[in-house]
Amino acid sequence: MRIILVGFGVVGQNLAKLLLSRADDIYVRYGMKPRLVATVDSKGVAINQSGLDLQRLLEVKRLYGTVAAYHDDGKYLGEQDTDALEDSKRSRYRVDDIIREIDAEVLVEATPTNLNDGEPGLSNITNAIKHGRNVVTVNKGPLALAMPSLLELAEYNGVMLRFSGTVGGGTPILEFAKHCLKGDRILSFKGILNGTTNYILSMMECGLTFDEALADAKSKGYAEADPRLDIDGFDAAAKLVIMANWIMGMKVTMKDVIFKGIKDVSLEDILEAKEHGKVIKLIASCDESRRLRVEPMSIDKNEPLCVNGTLNAVTFTSEHSGELTVIGKGAGGMETASAILRDLIEVREAMSKGLNRN
Template sequence: MRIIIIGFGVIGRGLAKVLYKKREFLRKNYGDFNVVAIADRSGAIIGEDIDLKRAIEVKEKSGKIINYPGIEKSSLEVIKDVDADVVVEVTPSNLDTGEPARTHIIESFKHGKHVVTANKGPLALYFKELMETAKRYNKIFKFEASVGGAMPIINLAKETLAGNKIISIRGILNGTTNYILTKMEEGLDFETVLKEAKELGIAETNPYQDISGLDTAAKIVILANAIMGLNKTIKDVKVRGIEKITPEALFLANKRGYTIKLIGEIVNGYLIVEPKLIPINSPLNVKGTLNVAMFETDLAKEVVVVGRGAGAEETASAILSDLISIKKMIENES
């Protein structure tokens, strides 16, 4: 399989590290996964089988991939010009416009390439358009890594639970807010915990999308559309963040046998993100940076999956799973 990586930040490099580390394992069990191009804002490198270790070292040392040495070629030019089977789109998520990822994905389909993405932005804003474009060009589109990091949420629902009617989905889909609320249960105030989370790298320098609930909103839109067949965008979600939660509120909730968690849910076609009282013994009461998703189904009843919802290697795990799935599908067709 010939792969183009668009975006070489934390997630792009995480995928490259995993492909390098597991190269022999993958070759033995699934065949070759060769990266033939990497592009980001600094330029691109192109080759039959790029030295991933060197590419990572150069990017992390200089901040630019073009020093590989590379060429001054845009991501779109790479997508159009380089012969490859799959484009992995892992540029930063933009929840306002979905760009440049939306254009990258559409142009990949138009130029005969399947797509794997971890990018929430275009999926939360243009899900229907992207799916229809993939179908029009007869291309495979996978995005397990866009929700829940390493947690197999979408594949679990669509494959393992195939035949079940998914009645509702609810869960904690943002590790930053879960960490903050977990620490606040110890009596620390919101601002103190947020500062600590930034210092530990758990929260972004600008954590607005996390604490406002927008990140969770984007993820439940993806789940609603991909799993439940709805046609929603992030504008359809009722959103309330955790900014007004106090240690006192958590203390009072604990005394009554509850905790407070930022819950995203899809029930009866409605999409809601807001802090909710959760029984302390509930499967939804996970701690720290963990994520959890609970499916209510007609046959299997309640199914719960818990795992790490973020991190370079964890997200790379989901991307790799999608790449292996596409490789098998291509080989079955040939």
């Protein structure tokens, strides 16, 4: 299986590490030999149609900060000079070319999430699908903004679009809902889908103010320098959109979610809830009427959903099996890379059956 990997940050590099360390085992268990034939980062590209040397690729990235410095028997598309790097149009053009021209079965899209216009992920995914490539993405932006049409485009082109790592990091929340409850029906669900806000709320529970908790989250690397996507509920809303489309068969995007972040949650609110055995959590929910909401809610301390720290949790209400909860780490480079591998195996299995399903 030949793979074009676009985006070589923490998740991309962990994918390379995972493919490197597990190559033999993956072949034995799944009959699959995944090869990265092209890897693109923000500064350039490394290409080898027989498969990049992953050890060297990781080394080059570590030493030079870009895969563009990768040399492999001369099969190297050239270092880009600084001027060229500044020329974003040219850079854009090159990624398009690579997706179109390099022979590969799958595009793995791992560029950073952008919830404004979904780029560059949206163009990358669209191009790949149009050129008959299956797509595995960990980028929430394109899905949050255009999931119904992307799924349709993939179906029309007979390829698969998979995105396990977009919700719950390595925790197989989407798989659980889709594959584990055959014959049953999910009526509604609610979840803690954002680790950063859950960490902040957990620390406020211990007596810190919002600002202190945020500062603590930043110092531990749980919050971005600009944490608004988390704090204001955008990240949770994006994940909710993905779950609603995939699990409930809805056709929705970000604009269909009513959402509110945690900025207005005061320490007093939290301590008052605590007195009644409750805690305030940022809950993303799809109710029985299929209304989509992200908002701070007080829930019972003893509910399985009530997890602390950076954990994610989702409770599904099923028609026959009652409430079912899945809990796990919601982020992490290796965790998310393992979700990509899961998707690649699924793509491989569908290919070997001669069917591409969405």
